[in-house]
Amino acid sequence: MKILFIASEVEGLVKTGGLADVAYALPKELQRLGHDVRIVMPAYRSLNDIWMQWPKRQFSTKISYFNTETVDARYGEHEDLPIIAIDHPASFDRNGIYDDGHDAFYDNPYRFTVMTKAALDWCKLENWQPDIVHANDWQSSLAGFFLQEHYRHDPFFSATRSVLSIHNGAYQMHCDPKWLAQVGIDQRFYNPSDFEDNGHLNMLKGALGFADGVTTVSPGYAAELTTPIGGHGIDFKFRNLHRPIVGILNGCDYDQWNPETDPWLLAQFATPDDGGKARCKLGLQREMGLSIDAKVPLLATICRLVDQKGITYLIPVFKELMANHNCQVAMLGSGDPLLVAQLEQIQAEFPDRFRFVNGYDAGLSHRIEAGSDAFLMPSIFEPCGLNQIYSLRYGTVPLVREVGGLQDSVCRLSKSERNLKSATGFMFSELSEAALLEEVLRMLNVYQHKQTQWKALQRNGMAKRFSWKKSACQYQEFYRLLLDAPRAEHPLA
Ligand code: ADP
DSSP: OEEEEEOSOBTTTBOSSHHHHHHHHHHHHHHHTTOEEEEEEEOOGGGHHHHTTSOEEEEEEEOSSSOEEEEEEEEEEETTEEEEEEEOHHHHSSSSSOOTTSGGGTTHHHHHHHHHHHHHHHHHHTTOOOSEEEEEHHHHTHHHHHHHHTTTTOGGGTTOEEEEEESOTTOOOEEOTTHHHHTTOOGGGOSTTTTEETTEEEHHHHHHTTOSEEEESOHHHHHHHTSTTTSTTOHHHHHTSSSOOEEOOOOOOTTTSOTTTOTTSSSOOSSTTSSHHHHHHHHHHHHHTOOOOSSSOEEEEEEEESGGGTHHHHHHHHHHHHHHSOOEEEEEEEEOHHHHHHHHHHHHHSTTTEEEEESOOHHHHHHHHHHOSEEEEOOSOOSSOSHHHHHHHTTOEEEEESSHHHHHHOOBOOTTOOOTTTOOBEEEOSOSHHHHHHHHHHHHHHHHHOHHHHHHHHHHHHHOOOOHHHHHHHHHHHHHHHHHSOOOOOTTO
């Protein structure tokens, strides 16, 4: 199959979250399965040194009835993956990537529409007829809409099917309806069933009605998206797709996340007690300025500091743990300045037991995964989540909330502790400080008093594999299903 993968971030080039991991690993695995995959992404300024070396081809892309843009497609490779970087300086030659809410990014709806439309026009330029156009999140979500509306009668795309993958349904791109005409959406689609959302243009919501197939990154999140609680306000759209949304659990890139070979670590390890993990723990305590103590339970968290990650109810739990329990915390994250301030305050109060690093640091994230005893992920919602999967591989026992991909990837230790053959971590359900604290204390009790159980959790976790090959095979199967079915027809297109 020829697969055009459109993404706003790709691991190794530009990354803010899990989408980047998928946009690298899935195309790579599809390539291994023998498919011809091309990734289209923006030529952001941060990577100018790379793009500028790449050969380019200029072409025009018609965004709407009155807007045509001239762009350069820059041709390069990223670890054998063919990349087409859309070079459109007005859209991408600026500091930052999205930064929603900042005035400098007021034109996000337009910038990413240029990327999406250019991706489709690039196919025509190169006479490269895609079987599948795979869009990701709101940024490229309009691909399916364009195929159905703008290229409806174009024989070039008559056999093409579109897939839209939701990596995080909370980001939908609500904007002023003035963008409708600019991004090529006709007024007739501005209705409550399509792009209109309480007086705003909602790009993702509307786009869902035009994709031949919609997927998301775990079966648990697929089910949640169709419910009023988990559907981010557009659950009715997820319930009324052309075909039911499919949840395919993300894999893990074990070339990067393998404690036996990880170059970021002070010591590599193959089992939780071959000495390597213990050295990583001491190294992490030293690096983070925590007191050096092999026995004290070291809990970790790595995440974007946003509401989704449950930080607001993790903070009081941290305070309670610091005040009344014997443990340490190593945390890495960046985002909301109010949360940063609260975390820095706990650090100031307990400097040798609580350490928060405000920033984004790939190497440190590996060392935290390796050197910690447990990993806390109490997300309010979590489409898939990657850190709990990394934790498992590094013998760091995850404690997660029973939600989305967390419940699909962690097997909870039952209250009776009889499932020691399969359990890999701890899980709680209720979205409350009390429920989180109760489970953390239960975990600390197992760590401190039940070594056999703890070792079993570590070993089970380290033996688990979330292979990208398996996920890629599921995507492949889904693509085939779409190619064998008639194109989805939107009644107004
Ligand atoms: P999300 O996509 O919601 O941010 P995921 O758990 O799916 O959450 O993916 C987050 C990815 O970003 C992981 O690879 C994680 O290690 C990485 N990450 C998040 N915050 C940081 C940080 N501050 N420093 C280094 N890596 C981070």
